[in-house]
Amino acid sequence: MQILLVVALINVFVIVLCGLISLSDRFFNQTGKANIAINGKTAGEVECGQSLFSALTQTGVFLPAACGGKGTCGRCQVKVTGGDGPLMPLEQLNLTSEQIAAAMRLACQVKVRQNIELTVSDELLNAQNYVVELVSAETVAESVKTLVFKLREGESLHFKPGQYMQVFYQLPWEKAIRAYSLSSDPRVEQSFSLDVQRVEGGLMSTYLHQLQTGQQIEVCGPFGEMFLDPEATAQPVVLVAGGVGLAPMRSMLASLLHGGFTQPVMLFHGVRSRKNLYYEEYYRELARQFPRFSYVPALSNPMIEEGWTGARGMVHQVLEQQLQPAAFTAAYVCGPAPMMQAVTRVLVAKGLPESRIFTDPFDF
Amino acid sequence: METVQTTLFAILFTAAISENIALYYFLGTCPLISISSDLKTSFSMGVTVSMVMLLTISANFAIYHFVLLPLGLEFLQLLFFILIISTVVQLLESFLDRYFPAVYEVFGIFLPLIAVNCAILGVSMFAILREYSLVEAVVYAAGSGLGWTMAICLIASIRRRINLEFIPVYLGKTGISMIIAAIIAMAFTGISGLFSVGGI
Numbered sequence: 001m002q003i004l005l006v007v008a009l010i011n012v013f014v015i016v017l018c019g020l021i022s023l024s025d026r027f028f029n030q031t032g033k034a035n036i037a038i039n040g041k042t043a044g045e046v047e048c049g050q051s052l053f054s055a056l057t058q059t060g061v062f063l064p065a066a067c068g069g070k071g072t073c074g075r076c077q078v079k080v081t082g083g084d085g086p087l088m089p090l091e092q093l094n095l096t097s098e099q100i101a102a103a104m105r106l107a108c109q110v111k112v113r114q115n116i117e118l119t120v121s122d123e124l125l126n127a128q129n130y131v132v133e134l135v136s137a138e139t140v141a142e143s144v145k146t147l148v149f150k151l152r153e154g155e156s157l158h159f160k161p162g163q164y165m166q167v168f169y170q171l172p173w174e175k176a177i178r179a180y181s182l183s184s185d186p187r188v189e190q191s192f193s194l195d196v197q198r199v200e201g202g203l204m205s206t207y208l209h210q211l212q213t214g215q216q217i218e219v220c221g222p223f224g225e226m227f228l229d230p231e232a233t234a235q236p237v238v239l240v241a242g243g244v245g246l247a248p249m250r251s252m253l254a255s256l257l258h259g260g261f262t263q264p265v266m267l268f269h270g271v272r273s274r275k276n277l278y279y280e281e282y283y284r285e286l287a288r289q290f291p292r293f294s295y296v297p298a299l300s301n302p303m304i305e306e307g308w309t310g311a312r313g314m315v316h317q318v319l320e321q322q323l324q325p326a327a328f329t330a331a332y333v334c335g336p337a338p339m340m341q342a343v344t345r346v347l348v349a350k351g352l353p354e355s356r357i358f359t360d361p362f363d364f
Numbered sequence: 365m366e367t368v369q370t371t372l373f374a375i376l377f378t379a380a381i382s383e384n385i386a387l388y389y390f391l392g393t394c395p396l397i398s399i400s401s402d403l404k405t406s407f408s409m410g411v412t413v414s415m416v417m418l419l420t421i422s423a424n425f426a427i428y429h430f431v432l433l434p435l436g437l438e439f440l441q442l443l444f445f446i447l448i449i450s451t452v453v454q455l456l457e458s459f460l461d462r463y464f465p466a467v468y469e470v471f472g473i474f475l476p477l478i479a480v481n482c483a484i485l486g487v488s489m490f491a492i493l494r495e496y497s498l499v500e501a502v503v504y505a506a507g508s509g510l511g512w513t514m515a516i517c518l519i520a521s522i523r524r525r526i527n528l529e530f531i532p533v534y535l536g537k538t539g540i541s542m543i544i545a546a547i548i549a550m551a552f553t554g555i556s557g558l559f560s561v562g563g564i
Contacts, residue, residue: 006437013444017451028458086466111465 034083035115038125052078052110052118061120062127064166064223066179069108075223076107083116129220130155134211135191141271141278143198144244145209146183148191149217156189160227161251162332162360165194168218169207178204181247181334181360182222185254195247195278226332226360228252235329236264240343242315242335243271246278248360252332253286253293261292266328270298270315270339274306296322316342325350334360372503375496379507382556385483386515387549392483395474396516397541405470406520407513412460412471414509416452416478417487421505423448424488425498445488453479483512519544 029049036043036052036059044059053069053076056062067073074094080103087100088109095104110116132149140146151157159182169176184193199205211217226248237256239249246269256265271277283295298318302308311318316339323346331352333343340359347357385391392413399409424445432438457475460468468475478484487508491501522544523537531540 002437005435006440009431009435009437009440010443013447017447020451021454024455024458028462088466088469090469109469 034112036112037115037117038120040117046112048112048114050112051108052080052084052105052112052116053107055112055116056107060129061125062129062166062220063107063120063124064127064164064179064221065108065177066164066166069177071106071109074106077104078107079103079119080105080110081117081119083114084110085113124223126158127221127223129218130157131216131218132192133216134213136213137211140195142275143209144195144276144278145198146193146195146278147208147211148184148193149219150191151189157192157222158189159186159192159222160224161186161255162227162248162358163222163224164248164360165192165219165221166223167194167204167208168220169204170218171203176203179223181224181245181251183247183250185258186251187255187258195244195250197244224248224360226334226358228255228332229330229358234263236266236327238266238268238323238328238331238347240268240315240319240331240333240335241270242339243276245333245335245339245360248334249332250279253283256293257286257290261290264292264294264327266294266296266323268296268298268315268319268322270300270318270335272301273299273303274308275303314342315339316346319343320346320349323347323350328352329356331357332359333357372500375500375503376507376510377558379504380511380514381552382558384511384515384552385486385508386512387545387552388556389483389486390549391486392481392512393545395477395481396512396519396545397538399474400516400519400523400541401537403517403520403524406516408467408470409474410509410513410516412456412467412475413478413481413484413512414506416449416456416481417484417505417509417512418502419452419456420445420449420484421488421491421501422498423452425491425501428492441489441492442485445485449484449488450479483508515545515548518548522548 032048033045034048035045036055038059038061043061046055046058051069053063053065063076063078065073065076067075069076071088071090071094077095077099084105088106091106091109092100094106130151132151134147135150136148138146162181164179164181166177166179169178180194180196182192183195184191194208196205196208198209239252241249249267249269253265253267267283269277277297277299280297287293287295296311296318298311298313298315299308300312300314302312311322315335329352331347333340335343344354344357344359348354379385383389386393386396395409395413400406427444427448428438428441432440432444453476456478457468460471460475487505491504496504519541523541526540526544535543
């Protein structure tokens, strides 16, 4: 009898508590629809309760999020003029006080709870979603592959040299997002290439390295503030790449080569050893053909058997030794954050104003 | 002769200071060590834990005295208390997400973990074991919440200074927090027995 009583009591109790939880869900978790207005125009109706970032994706606006919407890269900035909630801790870390004062928010941190009004730059509105097919995959250095993707019939991609694409990978519980710089010639609009370094335990890089020719992936873009300034094509330029940070520089060089190198261009490529160096022969040949283009590969830890006779040391040290002060009017730097900081310090010491140094970090 | 007020004050003082739930009984140590890196977050955590303690003790008291005791099923108290605490934490989570999203984000995984904070279960169990009345139980929960908040804020304040010091690398943040907690606990033993209420 007592056992029956215990079982009945526990059941009743659990049912009551479950009822309480579902009631609170209905009351607290706002459900229903909300309108999103972008630049004064209604963009669409979305479900409440999700992040503004994913809500915008549903309305066809693709924002950059190199960190995959975790709130650490600070790239999904939008100006929210109405309907946002309080500022989140990660936003306080990633936004400057001027940006906060200008009502800038990180879309991945804002939850849609009511109708939202926002301002998005036209450049971001140009980014589109594409389903692309892998047409070739070539191993160009140790753990680095150059993957060439073809767009669907009738589609074209317009990007500036130095910009990047976001690649999606659908996991059972979420959609992973990673950013990869476009390494192809921007004049080719029906296809593009990405240089992907396989990272130990890396989700996306492992997936992309295993991708077979003919398989399709979802990408969106182009994004990125670091791109070759049209004015810079008439000025001496220095390009500094660390490892696979060469990707955006390859795109820039393709563009500069098209103009026939009308100005001095210097490419510094820093890697650990020769097996990490890629397209070395191609750039050496280019340097032989065009006297205005110079190529300086720098190895920080060359192996004895490689017989390396070129520059040794970290790329910023080589830059310090070989770059003439004030010989360049713009610099583009891409690589791991510590390398970029060191390179920026050297360039500033050489007399280049910080406003003329364009950087694109690829780790968050 | 003891008045009601002095008894209530003794319960409050004992729970908050001389028999501090975190430093005397060492209950709720997990968030005490892991959340105490920042004073503001620690204070918010303390307030949330206190709130859950106050809410759950009333519900647990009611369930024990009006359901379990009349039916002679006191042995089910642990199961029922845990169910009630989990539900209250779930309700609080939805509430914070809706009205205080910044606090909700800061707590992250630690908010659902309040459900398994043994200080909360401990307060309810102690109150029943010491045969407190409802008012005494609520005062005891308030005192314990206050004491737990004070303990986590003390550790957070010391850790802020420790961050500027050189400590052995292998001791890490957790190791040094445990040493801090132990030293504060030793300091608190100096005032134990100042007031004595029921002795468990």
